[in-house]
Amino acid sequence: MRTLKGLLLATCALGAAAPAYAQDAAQEGASAGGLEEIIVTARKREESVQTVPVAVTAISEKVIMQRDITSIEKIAAATPNLSVGRASNGSGAQLTMRGIGSSSTSIGIEQSVAVVVDGAYYGQGRIIQEGFFDLKRVEVLKGPQALFFGKNATAGVISLTTNDPGNDREFIARAGYEFKAQQYMGEFIASGPLSDTFGVRLALRGTKMDGAYYDNVSVVRTYTTADVANGFAATPHSATVASDGPGEKEFLGRLTLKFTPSDDLTMTVKGSFDYNKTKNSSWNYVAYNCGLASGVSQLSGYKCGTDFVTHQNNIPTDIAKTFPFSEDDGQLYNRYRSWAINGNIVYNVGDVTISSVTNYNTNNNRWACACDFQSSDTGTWATENSTWRAFSQELRAQTAFDGPINLMVGGLYQKTKRLFDQNVMFAGLENSDASPANRYLAGSKSSFTNGETAALFGQVTWKIVPTVELAGGVRYTHETKESYFVQPYNNPYLTSGGGLPIFRSADSPDGLGEIRANQTFDDWSPEVTLTWKPQDGILVYGAYKTAYKSGGFSNGGINSLLSSDPLGDLTFNPEKARGFEAGIKTTLADNQLRLNLTAFTYKYADLQVDFFNSPIFAFQTLTADARTKGIEAEFEYAPRALDGLNVHGSVNYTKARYTSFPLGPCYAGQTPAEGCNLTEAGAVIGVGGTGVRQNLSGRPLSVAPEWTGAFGVGYDTPVGSGFKFGINVDARFSSSYLASGFGAEQSRQDKYATLDAGIRFGAEDDNWQIALIGKNLTNTFYVSGVVDGPSTGAGTGTASGVHADQLGFGNLPRTVQVTVTKRF
Template identity: 25%
Template sequence: MKKMKLNKMTTALMTGLVGCGVTSINAQTTSSQTPTSPTLEVIEITSQKRVQTLQEVPATVTAVSGELLDDYGIDDLFEMADLVPGMVFSRAPDDGLALTLRGLGTPARTQSFDQSVALFQDGMFVGKGRMYSAAFFDVERIEVIKGTQSTLLGKNTSLGAISVISKKPSDEFAGNIKLGREFENGGWSVDGGLDIPLAENFSVRVAGHYIDQNGWVENLATGRDVPEDNDTGLRITALYEPSDSLTITAVYQRSDSERIGNGYQFVDNGNYFSDEVLAIIGEAQLDDTKTAVCSQCPNQESYHDTSVDTYNVTVEKSLEDFTLTSITSYANYDIEFYDDFDFGNAFDEFAYVTTGQVDYYSTYFKRGESYNQFSQELRLASEGRDDFDYMMGLFYFKSDWDSLEEQFYNTPNFPPDNAGQLFNGSFGNDFKQKTDTISAFIQSDMYLTDKLTLSGGLRYTDENKDVQFDRTPGELSTLWNTVVNPPFESELNFQDSFLNGNLSAKYDWSKNTVVYASYGLGSKTGGFAESAEISSADPSLNVEDGGARVATEETSTYELGSKMVLLNNSMNLNLALFYTDIEDFQETSFFVTDGSAAFLTQNTDVESKGFEIDSKWQITDDVQISGAVTFADSTHKDDGSDLAQAPKWTGNIGYLYTRELEAWDMHMRSSGFVRYRDSMVSQINETYPSDSLTTLDFTLGLFSNDDTWEVMLVAQNVTNERASDFSGPPAAPIGAILGAPTGDQGITSETLNIQRTVKLQVSYHFY
């Protein structure tokens, strides 16, 4: 069996994302093509320091190139989800992440828990969901690995992982700049990078990013088109290769993000409301307008300000038959959030009726967070042995998170004739959490025959969380902040240890067909939910007893798959069947019951089963088509109800057409995709449904034969289809405007998916 040792450049690009025999390195080569025998581009990844094609890897992996991201003007991970079947990535009002793969993930809202779909930035584990929305630019590629990847990826990868690999410096002076102008909603962007060789073995790349983008929903009350985004980013990457056996890569990134307003609006879910009421709260239809005022928020809108700094140093040393890798990283972020959680323009009804004067009241949350993390990974891997390969290592992680969220409830007309006694008043959740994690892992590939490879690994993890959790009432003492949400002071501790692992078997059925079977056992540590309703005034109790303690969730994933190369190397066809079972799934939802609004965090047992198919076909040298579909039936095991943000069907079909224009010494390129997302629900008990969504994306561009310039027109959601991206009830019963509470079937709040965008991009490369 022929093994391939990583060359120095491939090793330098190693980011440490490995799991179930997968390492997130994606070097691309193009096979020679003739007019009569078109072949697909060959995508290669590395597994335990071996080079393999994507078709050989015994796992479901979606690789998205930086070029494709640029072509579609994708500026963040939320938009990138459209390119990955089976992936849903939505934003809750407070920037909580609703991220699911195959219908499973960590629900939005609670920030004290990590995501179960982990993010890696140039090999650095990103410990908090807040950093998932950091500036997104100068990307070499993104790889999405589905299924449990606990052995080598480790901490909180029970449902998958996303690896973002940034561009590395070249050894020649070169640069690029891209300007974009958005015409449909208004806005512009600029991205660029510069490679600077400072010595024969030392080079630096400096990359920058700026975007000023208006939103797709007009707030009639403030005159803004929201959400209005202003993002800046700076990355400096240094690559030092003092010898053939030593590579040092250092990366610093700074991201600043400011968002004014949100796209949330009232939606009537079927109740009858009078014209007078609709005039007060808006038309209550899912469209591109809203009417909302938050008089206490900056600009009278929800407001988010996030700054993130990351530092990462990767050292790789080749020592004869193995490679030693060290990844040292530090990251921190600070946020200031104001969130208008009544999503409207509530006012004092009595004053309006008696005087005609409108006095606005806002239910809003104010949140400040500071976070820092340090991690160190040491990894030892063999290189191309004939009998087996191995990888072993240690991982240490430490973080410190401080969060103060103040909730201000102002509902002037509820209960009737008892104003200010229940849904008025404020309180603060002051949550400080220190986390220490240490783990050890070992994994091996055993080549039993020329056709059969068995892979197995184990990882032991011990995690400790020390928490100071205090709740204090505001100056106005009411039933809301003294009885419904009682004050307390608590010092808490959560400790857990677990043994996870992966096992897979891969069989080369023929030269062009691989079949595999895999199993993964993963865990995501529990702890205390800072947003939980704590009626007992004792957060150390389990959530079902009125506390905030949530158990560790444990995931088992089974997968059968086949990867085929067909039609004389012009087509790839990948098939996978999967089943995932989760005990003590950490579920958070926001609901209204008996006129009371609350966040519910709980443990429950869930499962997901289904299949995935993806294919790509190079029909001619000029024409390529692709398609993918994922079916995932993700349900609660007790009653069979659907999980939130878990559409059963997702998929896409598209084309890529490239044609040389010989008379003008240039090429034309066009692409188009039809993407489908099935209907889904946004909260538990199958409440707050979202209609299915089908969008059409299209690009048309010209680029020079030497790739020095490119002009590209990018249109997304051409037909301007709309469906709710995330939905739920207001934090206070919006029916208080009418003097009565609103239940699950009343007016709720929803945000639209991004509406049609039309962008012109101009790029220039110099060498």
């Protein structure tokens, strides 16, 4: 097996993966060589990517298959200025584009990078748990996208379109094996017409890992509890070593029904299901930089490093049997289940197209976490059960008159509900007087938020002259959110009657045990775009754009006795963006060369930043002002002289900084000399004082590299009689960046480069194919988000401060997968 894996890696290193920029399958009748046309729906209608005045990276169905793009993370790996960090708790992810993203620690924050699936908005970070396959295309739209994509797209949009039934019957079977994680994969797709007007498509996918991506290295820990109801009597408990991660099992299914009773009416219904379970919710958390000079973790005793190794233990087995939402054996896990139904109607009435998108989606996520993320004998464990439900209806009308004026008008309604329950165990606390479920809890949390959104939007397009077009539009949004938060149980030692007054109980005598919030938000988001087409193959555009992202409620926060404003800790204002973007798109050299250039500058007001405030033991969602600006250049070359060759690449410069964050929080262990020298009121404290704030104005945002880029080459050619061969390679580069949003230099991720590659052989008519796909062949480790290690760091605001260990959200290691595809 080792010899085989070595040969596969060597073969992959000579090959390559398909361009992320865009080759759709060759259109019938197209001339040999040259660029293929890329169709996108960035303005909710089909247009060539070279004629739409939006900065967009399109990934075609062909490239999706060649690079095995089956998740949001894999989309990011193919898009240089998009980053996705997989988080254990909170929202479950940090999606960042052009340096703007949403930190992962609050489940109540929706992502600044919106995800849209078949026209329906999915804004929750847990979308990262979804697997995606049988995709027609992926579009990554950069910058604010308020007008055409629902809500909350202040940084950009990832839009996915799944395949519909076609006019011809097809059966596709695909099997694969990935060597690193010993992962088996199987897919089956059956599609075709049942009549002249009705078609059906069934797509199924299942995966199972016998191995893992990350090694979990630890020793059996002894967790000793002290019973506060029995004179602090001590009881030892054994915590076994957690499994290597993720050990994933996944099943995906989608059924599509398409009814086309006439050329003017199309109705499509898609029902989907997703089940995903891993052996650990924090399997990719790595202590890559430790606060101690020795480089050894302050908790686990292991040396910190930039590798694919973590150190975590299971919940003690005897405690796990009664611990809420725990597996009986205490095994750490993450289980995600989702269901969705999506209805899409397109009706052409003369020169007017009426479209409707109706969507209901719900997901439930449960996990058990070693929530210090590097276990010790003083361990911290938690479990969570959260549910999200959303119903939305969007209706839109768009004209296509021959005259100079055209219109688009529409409306959106969405109703949402979040349910949240969490249970936390730490500090060796026990209470034998409590119920069995609460006996070993430090505290529990329960919360919900009911939301309702109504929006109206419209755009007028005026073709001033045949080559100049002016488009102006606006979206009005009205939102209400009703939220509730309570800590139904706390160990007495952590309330006012105990020795550590941290948690406020539900029956707190000050009446602040239950937090209720009723929030109302209103916003107008205008947008103006001027487009000039001086000749065929050249597009010049400039745009003024604004965007809005919901304010809300941090359902997973903490109501601390030491907080003077518990309601303020859990609520936060909307995030808003405004700015300019200009670009030029060119198709040159007889349709052999694309050259595109984009420049942008956007200001963000009340950028939502979540922070765990360890001095008062509370989560706080803060807001700050920021700016992102930069230049993006991309090219694609497909010479007619060598049909099948495609060379492509991009270079991006982005500068993302806080413009006003005068009282930002100090990171754990930050000293006055490092800037932690301000009080809440803004007064400077001398060295040796106890500052709790820092001025972050001018400091970089989280996961905001200044330089990113990509370069790739692909070649497909017929060989022999009726066969086809292809090789491709794609490299991705990032300069260094701070993974923390709070100026912690020790969180810095060094510059890195990754290499993906692939090699394919099969029938010229695609009846069958064997492919070898390699990702991150350099086995480069990098992080796309970070948290200060819980229970590490000390002396924040003093000269003797000790930095916390940095726990980063690591990427996938080198993977090599072989796949076999057969069409019937």
